[in-house]
Amino acid sequence: MLILALTSVVSLDLVITGSLNVHVTSSKPGPFISDHCVIKTDLDIKKDNSICKSVAFRNYKRIDNIEFSTALNSIEVEDRSIDTFVEQFESELSDVLEQHAPLKESTCVCRPSKPRFSEDIVQIKRHLRKLERVWRKYPEKSNCEAFKTAKTKYFETIVEEKKHDVSEKMVSVKGNSKKLYSLVCELTGTKVENPLPDNVADTKLAEDFADFFMNNIDTIRQSLKDFPTHKPKRKNVPCISKFQELTTD
Secondary structure (H helix, E strand, O other): OEEEEEOOOOOEEEEEOOOOOEEEEEEEEOOOOOOOEEEEEEEOOOOOOOEEEEEEEOOHHHOOHHHHHHHHHOOOOOOOOHHHHHHHHHHHHHHHHHHHOOOEEEEEEEOOOOOOOOHHHHHHHHHHHHHHHHHHHOOOHHHHHHHHHHHHHHHHHHHHHHHHHHHHHHHHOOOOHHHHHHHHHHHOOOOOOOOOOOOOOHHHHHHHHHHHHHHHHHHHHHHHOOOOOOOOOOOOOOOOOOOOOOOOO
């Protein structure tokens, strides 16, 4: 997508983006001897739809150990063949387990992994939550200030880690415009899909493209053949016939 932006110094600049909704907020010339300006833009980027999955679990922590032990001791299995014994014991054990810790289902959101969320950030977050619990239990000013300080440090660390991670990725694809474009699409949440058909041979597809553009040229020529030939008017302009050598002064 190509957008033309008219800057305040009446020069034409380009904003190239893959987003459909772009709003140019400002355009100010920088302190450089150049005809290029920095254009600040707001991109309307939509997040990918969240993927949810169902997870089955049993809450073993809520089991009453005494009652559970009593129920296990009350299991009676007839002494037959080993296969029948194991099958019956498993069935009785499953019934007891279902009675004391029934199987439940919960829906959780599958989020992409965050490699920049390092162990140091995890430790800072744990310390932050610990201070938060202390402040909520003992709502004193000193505890509140300690919690705010830890919270500020936590967010600053995340921002710095993100900057460092993105900078490393940018440096790793330096000089490769294709990988750089893919990286920008990845960072902005834009999916890169191949619009070309996958059931057509490469040679046939290339020939179809060539025929398409050649036919376009013929079409344009046919549409312009009825237009009158433009003949510019002749103007009398002064001609320079003598040149004077310039001195150092």
